Amino acid sequence: MISILRTIWKVFLHLFRKRVTIRYPEERPSLAPRWRGRIVLSRDPDGGERCVACYLCAVACPVDCISLQAAEDEAGRRYPSFFRINFSRCIFCGFCEEACPTYAIQLTPDFEMCEYMHRNLVHEKEDLLISGPGKYPEYSFYRVAGLAISGKDKGEAENESAPVDVKDLMP
Amino acid sequence: MATIFIDNIPYTVKDGRNLLHACLSLGFDIPYFCWHPALHSVGACRQCAVKQFRDEKDTRGKIVMSCMTPAAEGTRISINDPDVKRFRRSVIEWLMTNHPHDCPVCDEGGECHLQDMTVMTGHDYRRFRFRKRTHRNQYLGPLVNHEMNRCIQCYRCVRFYRDYAGGRDLDVFASHNRVYFGRHADGLLQSEFSGNLVEVCPTGVFTDKTLKEHYTRKWDLQTAPTVCVHCGLGCNTISGERYGSVRRIINRYNRDVNGYFICDRGRFGYGFVNSGERIRTPLIRRSKSGEMGPVSREDALKHLEGILYFGARVIGIGSPRASLESNFSLMTLVGQEHFYAGISEQEQSLIDRIVDILSRGPAPAASLKDAEEADAVLVLGEDITNSAPRLSLSLRQAALNKPMETARKMRIPEWNDTAVRTALQGRRGPFFVAATAATKLDEIASGVLHAAPDDIARFGFSVAREVDGNAPDVLLSAEMTALAGAAADALKNAERPLVVAGMGCGSEAVIQAAAQAAWALCGTGKKARLLFIVPECNTLGLGLMTRRGIGAAVKAVAEGGGDTVIVMENDLFRRADETKVKEFFRGFKQVIVIDHVRTATTGHADVLLPSCAFAESQGTYVSSEGRAQRSFKVCMPEGDMRESWRWITDMAEIAGRPEGKTWRNIDHVVKALAGLMPVFAGIEHAAPQAGFRMTGLRIPRQPHRASGRAAISANVNVHEPKPPVDSDSAFSFSMEGYEGMPPPELIQRYWSPGWNSVQALNKFQEEVAGPLRGGDPGVRLLQPGPLEVPAYFREIPPSFRQREDSWLLVPLYHIFGSEELSVFSPVIAGISPEPYIGIGDQDMKRLGVNEGDAVAVTLPGYSRVFPVKKTAGLPEGIAGMPAGLPSAGWTGLPAWAGIVKKVLHKEEDRHA
Known part of the structure; x- marks a missing residue:
């Protein structure tokens, strides 16, 4: 009996608390940058595609909704010739972002992805690629990697010494 | 057998092993x-450090390299001692100080031994704060x-390339932490x-450049066991597919065939499967002069009904590059008396002779492993490096067998590579090569x-x-007699002599001579x-x-005529x-061609049916x-492409034969063949x-980590297609199925927990470098009969006489170019030679x-103009021409040819 009264009293008190729910869509929620919503592919600070088509996001994906094909451009940079995410299967777990060694794939605080047609939830690279670096404005994979690309020769990456002269006999 | 103690538990290991080999073999x-x-x-x-203890009382022990320590009786070691674990972790850490941050863009990633070993030792964070050394690539x-x-x-x-494979153009340069592995300059290896x-x-x-063109990680490749189709040796391969094309x-x-290595033609020649020259739909010619037009499978079969009517005279031409099943189904359709092998008359007479010799005995056919174990070798008339490349690698090892006795006498264990090579001092065993021109194996030969x-x-x-005085005598020049005497002595003194010959120089007498030599050795009690x-x-x-x-x-056909010919x-x-x-x-009203690539023959077809390349078909070779070996489908054929035997079974149904209804999967064909021809009885066990299942499950072609299932075809249809069902084998086209180790014939990839690289193979072998668990795949069909030596061949050809006006034109083989299918791969076509006429030094003058x-x-019936190329070793009066080059056309070599110098006025004349 006392517990019932106590419960009613507690519910009554809630009438004077601050509301948590908001009137979406008139009011918009404020989402943290780390919120796991729509997936994007970002770009390097120099504007190049960050994705090097390493397939790690695809293999990390627990629902296997990412598929891509690696290719290499004239500059020696790897890129995906196609990159497809089937958002109708995506569970927004963020494993792809964690797996990504180049910060290319990022989950964004955007969840408004309703579609009438199932197939419109299949996003290709054109749909995924954004024009900025996303959450990591500074990072550029090729500045750390040992691979030479045009504009960055061997030995010019961070923490690299100049290429060895094989014919040098000095100790 | 020796007993060793690993972390105080006794294990029995084979004698003469090192600790690393023994421990890996124990798991x-x-x-x-x-x-x-x-x-x-x-x-x-x-890296392979373990701690060795003097005896059970020794608690301090010492760190030794397990690969350099014999697994002698009573050896006590610890693998898990904290000191060695720390030691191994530090070694990896040192190696990683200079390793670039490349894994995402590295083709080795996901099947990298360095990744595996780094994870295994537990090194994770980089502590080294200084600069990485870098190198330029070549x-x-x-x-x-x-x-x-x-x-x-x-x-x-370099140990593989130089010491094992005899290459010269890859070496190590520079010193200390600058050492560089490469060539003296850029260029093709x-x-x-x-x-x-x-x-x-x-x-x-070193990574596969052809894979890089369509790069796919190992974990995404759908793989199946295949047999290489680029020469007659039957090397075992694993082919990988992704998005419908073969990737690598x-x-x-x-162990009995190719062991750990294959040749470049086998590895890189797969491009023809993805080639634009593939035939993808059935094509029929409505009128005799008309163009070929594509039709559906049903229409093609309906069209065939008008051709394969009851009483039509149909002959079938089989193929040495098609499976036994396909050839047999064609033979069944047209009847044994109307089935022809479709190889040249010369090839036919040579293969007949080879079949006779191998099935008669007493000298049995040698496997590649037998060849590797031979201690005296006689090669007759073959440029092995180009006609059967993998064999030349085996023979290079065979040449070391005799000198190995020196190392054994000095009690140097066989696995101690540097010590063995120092003891050998570059010596080679008896190795005699007789060929029409210089070959790469000449450099290791004791007589050429x-x-x-x-x-x-x-x-x-x-x-x-x-070897045997009862064999017929031959008169030779003094020089050749001396060489023959030396070769005979060496073969007589060997334990396991080997004679190699083949169809390469197009001479039946050479094949007979090889058999004669082997038989003579068998007569003296040798296991030749x-x-x-x-x-x-x-072909076999x-x-x-x-x-x-x-x-x-x-x-x-000239005698009896025919209505229809089926060329398969x-x-x-x-x-x-x-x-x-x-x-x-x-001579025929209708020409039906079943093939997978466009050739000159497909241009003459009235009905052209698309068949499958090796990667899309199952068959026995x-x-x-x-050795009969089964090759499996890597992926399902697209569209209307079907295996040849399936097309032929459909035709059998049209023709009203019972096989059209009863041959539902390939096992039915295999069973019918094994039942009809006793020589093929063994292929059922290949x-x-x-219907085979492991614990009720199929064996998955895809690894359990295969990715993208829900997205690959989502652009076409968001509903995933049902994976195709393979009615011919125990494999499934999915990642679902039996996770453990399949039987040896069905090993579709090497993977084991913690071992993502190909070196996971260690886990699939009974003992490292030993046979596969469950035995090595393949069934030998030819068991030689009686052991007594048959009557010697008495017909010996007269010696070669140079002619004034003409030249004996012999075929010269090229690893890239001479073989039909690999040339359809753009990358192989790019490194194939252009046609030329090879002429020796004297003859050029x-x-x-x-x-x-x-x-x-x-x-x-053949007249062409070619450039001259100086070819070492060609004797006087003999010229050579590359065999099998598509642009040179058929020449039927060896043959006498007229060769005259031609003064070119215009560049076009060259092509006249």
């Missing part, structure tokens, strides 16, 4: 880099990619085995003869005579073996099936003279050793049948030509 995980089961130990990487040709920054200096590449660097290199320095080929271990095919045969007969090189993947199988080649077909997976323009083939086709000059070559 322990010890990290290693420089050690390789085929290359043995050098102790260069310091261009090593279109097959192998070079990324030198990733090197960990294990020396495996010259060794025929350069592709093995991809598997030998524990990290991503790697070696599949079979360059002569005409007839003289090679006479030399072989003379060796037989020197014979190895005959055949040109295509199923077809030779066992029928003895009638294209010549017999032409004759039969065969380009007859590679088998006979162009006019003859055209005339042959004109008989290798030159007489691999488990379609006689003809008054220099290298590059044009000469006109005339053979009966």
Whole structure:
């Protein structure tokens, strides 16, 4: 009996608390940058595609909704010739972002992805690629990697010494 | 057998092993880099450290390298001692100080031995704060990619390339932490085995450049066990597919056949499967002069109903590059008396002779492993490095067997590679080569003869005579007699002599001479073996099936006529003279061609049916050793492409034959063949049948980590398609199925927890470098009969006589170019030679030509102009021409040809 009264009293008190729910869509929620919503592919600070088509996001994906094909451009940079995410299967777990060694794939605080047609939830690279670096404005994979690309020769990456002269006999 | 104690638990290991080999064989995980089961130990990487104790009272112990320590009786070691674990972790950490941050863009990633070993030792965070050393890469040709920054200096590449495969143009340069593995300058790697660097290199320095064109990680490749179709040796391979195209080929271990290595033609020749020259839909010609038009499968079959009516005279032409099943189904459809092998008359007579010799005995056919174990070798008339490349790698090892006795006498264990090589001092065992021109194996030979095919045969007969006085005598020049005597002595003194010959120089006498020599050795009580090189993947199988080649077909048609000819997976323009083939086709109302690539023959078809290449079909192939091996589908054929035997079964149904209804899967064909022809009785056991299951499950072609299932075809349809069902084998086209180790014939990839690289193979073997668990795949069909020596061949060809006005034109083989299918791969076509006429030094003077000059070559019905190329070793009066080049046309070599110097006025004349 006392517990019932106590419960009613507690519910009554809630009438004077601050509301948590908001009137979406008139009011918009404020989402943290780390919120796991729509997936994007970002770009390097120099504007190049960050994705090097390493397939790690695809293999990390627990629902296997990412598929891509690696290719290499004239500059020696790897890129995906196609990159497809089937958002109708995506569970927004963020494993792809964690797996990504180049910060290319990022989950964004955007969840408004309703579609009438199932197939419109299949996003290709054109749909995924954004024009900025996303959450990591500074990072550029090729500045750390040992691979030479045009504009960055061997030995010019961070923490690299100049290429060895094989014919040098000095100790 | 010796007992060793590992962390105080006794284990029994085989004698003469090192600790690393023994521990890996027992299933322990010890990290290693420089050690390789085929290359043995050098102790260069310091990674495989274990702690060794004097006796059970010793608690301090000492750290030793397990690859350099014998697993002697009573050895006590610890693998898990904290000191050695820390030691191994530090070694990896040092190696990683210079390793670039490349894994995401490295083709080795996901199957990298360095990644595996780093995880195994537990090194995770980089503490080194200083600069990484860097290197410039080299261009090593279109097959192998070079990324030198990733090197960990294990020396495996140069040990394989130079010491094992006899290559010269890859070496180590510079000193201390600057050592560099590469060529003296950019350029195509010259060794025929350069592709093995991809598997030998524990990290991503050497990677497969053809894979890079359509890069796919190992975990995404749908793989199946296949048999290489690019020569007659039947090397086992694993082919990988993704998004409907074949992505790469790697070696599949079979101790009796190719062991750890395959040749570059086998590894990189797969491009024809993805080629634009593939036939993808059925095509029919509505009127005799009309164009071919595409039709659906149903329409094509309906069209065939009008052709294969009851009473129609149909003949079938089989193929040495098609499976036994396809050839047999064609034979069943047209009837045994109307089935022809479809190989040239010359090839037919040679293969008949080989089949007779191998099935009669007493000298059995040698496997590649037998060849590797031979201690004296006689090669007659073959340029092995180019006609059967993998065999030359085996023979290079065989040449070390005799000198190994020195090392054994000095009690140096076989696995101690540097010590053994120091003891050997570069010595080679008895190795005699007789060929029409210089070959790459000449450099390891103790005696070399360059002569005409007839003289090679006479030399072989003379060796037989020197071994056994009852063999017929041959008169040779003093020089050749001395060489024959030396070869005979060496073979007589050997434990396991081997005679190698083949169809390469086109001479029956050479094959007989090889048999004679082996028989003579058998007569003296030696266990001599014979190895005959055949040109295509199923030449021997077809030779066992029928003895009638294209010549017999032409004759039969000329006599009796025919309504329809079915040509299956065969380009007859590679088998006979162009006019003859055209005339042959004109003799029929309808020409039905079943093939997977466009050839000259498909252009003459009235009905062209798309069949499957090796990657999309299942079938049994008989290798030159007489070993029947099953190759499996890697992916399902697209659209209307079907395996040849399936098209033929449909035709059988049209023709009203019972097989049309009863042959539902390939096992039915195999069973019918095994029942009808006793020689093929064994093929039923070449691999488990379609109904085979492991714990009730199929064996998955895709790894359990395969990705993208829900997105691959989502752009077409968001509903995932149902994976196709394979009615012919125990494999499934999905990642679902039995996770454990499949039976040896069905090993579709090497993977084991913690071992993502190909070196996971260790777990699939009974003992490292030993047979696969469950036995090595394949069934030998030829069991030699009685052991007494048959009557010797008495017909010995007269010695070669140089002619004034004409030249004996012999075929010269090229690893890239001479084989039909690999040339359809753009990358192989790019490194194939252009047609030329090879002429020796003396003869160039006689003809008054220099290298590059044009000469006109005339053979009966053949006249072309080619540039001259100086070819070492060609005897006087003999010229050579590359065999099998598509642009040169059929020549039927060896033959007498007229060669005259041609003065070119215009560049176009060259093509006239």
